[in-house]
Amino acid sequence: MSRSFALSALMLSTALSTAAFAADVPEGTNLAADQTFTYRVLDEFSSFDPQVVEDVNGSEVVRDLFEGLYNQDADGNNVPGVALSHEVSADNMTYTFTLRDNAKWSDGNPVTAGDFVYAWQRAVDPELASPYAWFMELMSIENASAIIAGEKPITDLGVSAPDDTTLVVKLSQPLPYFDKMVTHATTFPAPKWAIDAHGKEWTRPGNIVSNGAFVLTEHVLKERSARERNTMYWDNDNTVLDKVVTLVIGDDAQALTRWRAGEVEKTEIPAGQYPALKEEFAEEAYALPRLCNYYFTFNTVSGPEAFKDARVRQALAYAIDRDVIVERVLQGGQFPAYTFTPAATAGFEVPSVEYAGMSQADRDAKAKELLAEAGYGPDGEKLAFTYLYNTSEAHKQVAIVATQMWKQKLGVEVELSNQEWKVFLETRGNQNFDMARGAWCGDYNEASTFLDLLTSPSGYNDGKYSNARVDELMTEAKSSADAQPLYTEVEQILADEMPVVPVYHYSTNMMLADSIQGWPVNNVEQNWYSKNLYKVSE
Amino acid sequence: MFNYSVRRLLTAVPTILILIVFAFYLMRLAPGGPFTSEKPLPPAVMENVLKRYGLDEPLHVQLFTYIKNIVCCFDFGPSFSQKDRSVNDIIAQGFPVTLTYGFWSAVFVLMLGIPLGIIAALRHNGFWDYLMTGLAIFSQIFPNFVLAPLMVLLFTLSWGLLPGGGWNGGQWQYIVMPAIALGTSYMAGVARLTRGSLLEVLNAPFIRTARAKGLPERTILIRHALKPALLPTLTYMGPVFVYMITGSVFIDVFFSTGGIGQDFIDGAYSRDYSVLLGLAIIYCVLTFSINLVLDLLYAWIDPKVRDSL
Numbered sequence: 001m002s003r004s005f006a007l008s009a010l011m012l013s014t015a016l017s018t019a020a021f022a023a024d025v026p027e028g029t030n031l032a033a034d035q036t037f038t039y040r041v042l043d044e045f046s047s048f049d050p051q052v053v054e055d056v057n058g059s060e061v062v063r064d065l066f067e068g069l070y071n072q073d074a075d076g077n078n079v080p081g082v083a084l085s086h087e088v089s090a091d092n093m094t095y096t097f098t099l100r101d102n103a104k105w106s107d108g109n110p111v112t113a114g115d116f117v118y119a120w121q122r123a124v125d126p127e128l129a130s131p132y133a134w135f136m137e138l139m140s141i142e143n144a145s146a147i148i149a150g151e152k153p154i155t156d157l158g159v160s161a162p163d164d165t166t167l168v169v170k171l172s173q174p175l176p177y178f179d180k181m182v183t184h185a186t187t188f189p190a191p192k193w194a195i196d197a198h199g200k201e202w203t204r205p206g207n208i209v210s211n212g213a214f215v216l217t218e219h220v221l222k223e224r225s226a227r228e229r230n231t232m233y234w235d236n237d238n239t240v241l242d243k244v245v246t247l248v249i250g251d252d253a254q255a256l257t258r259w260r261a262g263e264v265e266k267t268e269i270p271a272g273q274y275p276a277l278k279e280e281f282a283e284e285a286y287a288l289p290r291l292c293n294y295y296f297t298f299n300t301v302s303g304p305e306a307f308k309d310a311r312v313r314q315a316l317a318y319a320i321d322r323d324v325i326v327e328r329v330l331q332g333g334q335f336p337a338y339t340f341t342p343a344a345t346a347g348f349e350v351p352s353v354e355y356a357g358m359s360q361a362d363r364d365a366k367a368k369e370l371l372a373e374a375g376y377g378p379d380g381e382k383l384a385f386t387y388l389y390n391t392s393e394a395h396k397q398v399a400i401v402a403t404q405m406w407k408q409k410l411g412v413e414v415e416l417s418n419q420e421w422k423v424f425l426e427t428r429g430n431q432n433f434d435m436a437r438g439a440w441c442g443d444y445n446e447a448s449t450f451l452d453l454l455t456s457p458s459g460y461n462d463g464k465y466s467n468a469r470v471d472e473l474m475t476e477a478k479s480s481a482d483a484q485p486l487y488t489e490v491e492q493i494l495a496d497e498m499p500v501v502p503v504y505h506y507s508t509n510m511m512l513a514d515s516i517q518g519w520p521v522n523n524v525e526q527n528w529y530s531k532n533l534y535k536v537s538e
Numbered sequence: 539m540f541n542y543s544v545r546r547l548l549t550a551v552p553t554i555l556i557l558i559v560f561a562f563y564l565m566r567l568a569p570g571g572p573f574t575s576e577k578p579l580p581p582a583v584m585e586n587v588l589k590r591y592g593l594d595e596p597l598h599v600q601l602f603t604y605i606k607n608i609v610c611c612f613d614f615g616p617s618f619s620q621k622d623r624s625v626n627d628i629i630a631q632g633f634p635v636t637l638t639y640g641f642w643s644a645v646f647v648l649m650l651g652i653p654l655g656i657i658a659a660l661r662h663n664g665f666w667d668y669l670m671t672g673l674a675i676f677s678q679i680f681p682n683f684v685l686a687p688l689m690v691l692l693f694t695l696s697w698g699l700l701p702g703g704g705w706n707g708g709q710w711q712y713i714v715m716p717a718i719a720l721g722t723s724y725m726a727g728v729a730r731l732t733r734g735s736l737l738e739v740l741n742a743p744f745i746r747t748a749r750a751k752g753l754p755e756r757t758i759l760i761r762h763a764l765k766p767a768l769l770p771t772l773t774y775m776g777p778v779f780v781y782m783i784t785g786s787v788f789i790d791v792f793f794s795t796g797g798i799g800q801d802f803i804d805g806a807y808s809r810d811y812s813v814l815l816g817l818a819i820i821y822c823v824l825t826f827s828i829n830l831v832l833d834l835l836y837a838w839i840d841p842k843v844r845d846s847l
Contacts, residue, residue, distance in 0.1 A: 043804075047621040054621075129590035131573065133583045149582040203622050221623070221631045223705050223796030247704060250791035250800060254690065258702040261694050422570025422809055429578060439576070459578050 023240040023518055023534045031240065032535040037516060038245040039266035040255045044222045048203040050188035051123045051130050057246075059185045064227055064244060064530045065210040066188040069097055069116070069167070070179065072527045074520035076346060076445055078179060082111055082189065082211070083167070092174035092479070097167040104232040105191055106208075106215045113161030115189035115211075121154040123186050132186045135443065139181050140478075142170040174479040177446040180346075183527060184444065213239050213531035222248050227530075240534035259511050266516065269509035271394050274332045283514050287333020289344040291524045292441035292506035293450065294337070296387070296402070297463040300499055303434045304385050311374040312383065313498040314355075318367035319409045320402055321360050322504060329397050332509045337502035339491045340454065344505070344524040346445040351488040353495035364409050371410055384413040385434035390424035395437055398503065428462045438462065438500065445525055447487045448477055454490075454499060465499030539837060539844070543830065550826045554819060555605070561818045562601050565811050572618035572809045591618060604815070614816035619808040625816040628801060632785070633820070635705055636797035639713050640783035643721035644775070651725040652771065655732025656764075662737060670733065674726035686719040686792050703794040716793045720786055724778050731774055736767040765839050772839075776832045780825050784817075 025031070045058035050066050053059055063071075069083035083097040103111035122128055124136050124147045136144040142158025158170030171178065181187070194209040195202045202208060208216050213236065214227035226245045229236060247263070249255040252270035259267045269277055269285065277285040296316075298307045306312045322336035338356035341348050355363055368377065376383040387403060389395040396418065403414040414435075419427060428436045440460070442449035452458055455474050456466040473490050477483040494500070508526055512519055518533040520526075573579060573587050588594040592603060607613040614625035658670035680688065693715065694702040706712050739745060740763055748758045785799025798817060805813035837844040 044620060046619065049622060052621050126586040127590070129583075129586040131575075131579060131583065131587060133586070134580050137580070145582070148580075148586065150586075200622055220705070220796055221620070221628060222790075222800060223635075223794060247794060248796070249703060249794045254687070254703060254792050254794075257687070257690055257695060261698075261702050263702055263704075421807065422568070422574050425574050425576065425578075426569045429574075459580060 023238060023532050025240060025517075025534050029517075029534070030537045032515060032537040035240055035242040035535050036245060037241050037243070037266075037530060037533060037535060038247065038264050040249045040258070040264045040268070041246050042248070042250060042252075042255075042268070044248055045225070048208070048216060048219075050185045050190060051119060051128060051132070053185050054131050060528065061216075061225070061227065061246065062185040062188065063212070063527065064214040065208070065212045065216055066185070066190075067103070067111075067212045067233075068184070068188040069099075069182040071529060072183050072520070072523060072525070074518075074522055074532070076520070076523040076525055076527070078183065081183075082116075083182075086179060092176070093171045095169045095171070095178060097169070099165040099167060100234065101165050102234045103211060104234065105211045106230045106232050107191075107194075108232055109191070109193075109209075110164065111189060111211045112164040113167040114164070115191065116167050116187075117159050117161045118192045119188060119190035120159045121157050122190055124148050124157055125154050126150050130186070135181075135184060135186045138443065139178060139187075140171045140173050140175045142172050144172075176479070176481060176483065177444065177448070180446055181444045213529070214244060224248065233531075235531070239531045241530050244530045256511065259513075262513075265513040267511050269332070269511055272331055274509050277511065281511065284511055286508070286510050286512060286521065288508040288510075288521055288526070289335065289342070289524050290441070290506040290508045290526060291342060291344060291445060291449075292439060293340060293342055294334075294398075294503045294506065295340065295438045295440075296501040296503060297428075297436050297438045298465075298499060298501075299431055299433055299435065299463055300466075301464040302431050303463075304383075306374070306376060306381075306383055307385075307434070309374045310497045311370040312376060313501075314496075315367040315371040315374070315376075315410060316406060316412070317498045317501040318355055318358075318363040318370070319405055320501060320503060321405060323360070324405075325398055325401055326504050329401050330394065330504070333507040335505040335507070337505045338495070340494055340500060340502050341447045341450045341487065341491065342442075342505040342524075345442065345447050345450070346524075347484070348447040348487065349484055351491045353491060355495065367410060371412075376412075378411055382413065383410070384415070386415045386417050387435045387437075388417045388419065388424065388427065388433040389437040390421045391418050399437070402503075431462065431464060436462065439506075441506075442525065447483070448474065451477075451487060451490050454494065463499055465497075467493060467497065467499075469493060539834065543834070546826075546830050546833075550823075553826070554822050557818060557822050558605060558815065559601065561815055562604070562811075563597070565809070565814060566597060568809065570809055572811065574809070591616060604812075608819070614819075615812035617810055617813050619804065619810045619813070625812045628813060629798060629816060629820060632796060632798035632801060635708065635795050636785035636790075636799060637783050638708050639716045639720065639789070639795060639797065640779075640785070642713055643717040643724075643782050644779050646717050647721040647725045647728055647778070648775070651728025652732050652768070654725075654729040655771075656736060656759075658729065658733040659736035659740065660759075667733075670729050674730050677723045677726040681723055682719045682786070683788055683792075685722055686715065686789070689715050689719060703792070705795050712793075712795075716789045716795055719793075720782060720789050724775075724782075727774060727778075728771055731770050732767065735770045736763060739763045739767040769836065769839060772832055772835060776828055777825075780821070780828050784821050784824060 041057040046055045047053045047058055048061060050062050053062050067081045069081055070078040071081040073079045082099050082103045084100050086095050086097045088095055099113055105111055123130050124133050124144050133148050143152050143156045146152040147154055147157055160168045191209040198207040205216050205219055213230055213233045215230045217228045218226035224247050226243060228243045255267040256270060258264050274287055298313055300307055326334045326336050338353055339350055343350045371377040375381055387399055389399050399416050406412040406414055427433055440453055452474055453460045454465055455471045470490055470493055473486045477486045515535050515538055516533060517536055520528050592600060617623045617625055617628055654670045658667040661667050690702050693700040700711050700714055704712055745763055748762055785797045787799045787803045790797040790800035801813055802817055
């Protein structure tokens, strides 16, 4: 542990800002009489149970229905939720949260630290079998792994409630970004009495008891759901929206038509339509940075022999003209990527990797040089491989453009292979590929959510890249007060060894009616809360 | 006729069992499982999840448990993708929706298709005949995936007469476009079949005899010609009706009805075995039931068929 870290960890007390809890309505705003916000989702939700939900849209609803220790503000910073503040022990292994005493469940019961203990134990309980149980392991909560494996009882989880307003969490290793992780739905409290009374049906309207700004009042599978103001919510007075309605619309184009018809106030933009819509609806078409990357992964273990040579991997990475892919193919406000971690990641300074600063012509020349050095190309061995992607028009377009670039610039022959999603995942997960498409969205807003993926033990490292120094740096980062230099070194190693080709960083493309205000456009996780929104009259 | 019906119902049982076994094993052959995801679950988490859904058992045990639960409790098991729901819940919520717009679509098909066919046959080679032929061609050129967006553009965006989608408890405004989009091409098919069949019957010797006896044309048509002329239409409508009331993926996705049609494709993509199996069984039972009803209708219409039962 570094000295600076030890000093900073000494009984660090974090008192969060008490501003910006709910909708921040400027004075003189003409609020609409009907404060109903209707938006579109693509699919039915996986669940409304905070410890079970696993889809993005479901988590959006759960954030409205339940409130965790902390919420996020419009910029993605933590602001008080049920917790007002927290303290960290000197060894950075114990977090003590102080909870507000005026938080209530929708049935009037007080929200206590015990509700969090119950929920967190529930999340790791093998009997519930939460698909997100791994998140509690990722949070390094003491004994989480052993409990999930059935080796210890759930009561051994490192979380306790000495009293109703104090929650103590013990970690198995220091985790400087632990507090950023408690905005995740899996960590939200759960009402034991309601779950005991209704079993699996506790999340149905009428049964559900929640502590967020809204309660679920309607849910018609695959069609619509509605949530309305929770009058028991501690900050109900500052909540403006009365009702939030989701409509499941499985077709992007139809959803856009219904947005035009005014039936929904928010929807995603169909692929390729952002530039035209931005021109037509300048104030309502958005392309926002998102905490996700898109990359090509080399199979460094059982792929072509050539892929074991870093120069070949570099050559292929250099020859990709990312500006063409982003500006001409995707046209959705995406960002060319030269590092694995998106620039939008909180606290991450993008390292100046050499190839990012070169012109594309220089990169192309260097690519030819590197390939020739490795013994491939016009004067060497012919390089040919198969590129695997899952069925999607956008993935196909990116694949075609990339392979054309490789063919024209380097004479590399690439065969395209596309597979249905689950087949693709299995093929890629079993390393039955040469090169494959990959993408990753951060689970929390910190660089390790991306960089951990390329460590040797990562279960998501499909290319099976292994570098002892990267593993060492990422382990060190977990207990370092300032991980940036470590992340910079990891990114430099990745740029040198190029186990993956970063292609672009995602953007969120959406149409949002200009009557809806308060959207957190700067929150790169797009963690939005309906309580912060309001509707102005047209 | 009663014995025949009982016999048919009894033969349905082993057929459905064979279907379950076949579908059960076929689904498991597809690569990837219900919990295969971009962020693969760690082994211990995966083990717990598989155990919870009984997927850690050998396949034959899973199959036996599945069939036992259906037979004893009419329980189609839990959905793997919609975690708080059972397949029974999903079918109970989606099937009435599909049944409703499927029914109105069938009404639309029959109420428009049969009269159009009759008119075309009676006005053979005249204006109405050409109009009907034109409509039939139109519906082939504009299948539902073309017709539906066109209708939405006109009725929703341009004229603001109907909502662009949704169900809202099944109010009539929400049924009109799905029913028409689903039924138009079938309506044309029914009209063409009715026309052709009626023309054939009207030229048959027994109709000539009826005419020679001096029976009025209306009586000839209604009492003698129409019943046999509708037999091909009935044959055609059997599977069409099953298709309509078991849902159309396109209609459900496009109009966001919440019907079970979409569950077929969602179930396949997400490897939600129990949803797929449950829907396959529903589909099979409906096909059997409707075919039985059609056979009985045949027997009612045609004495020769009745005698052979």
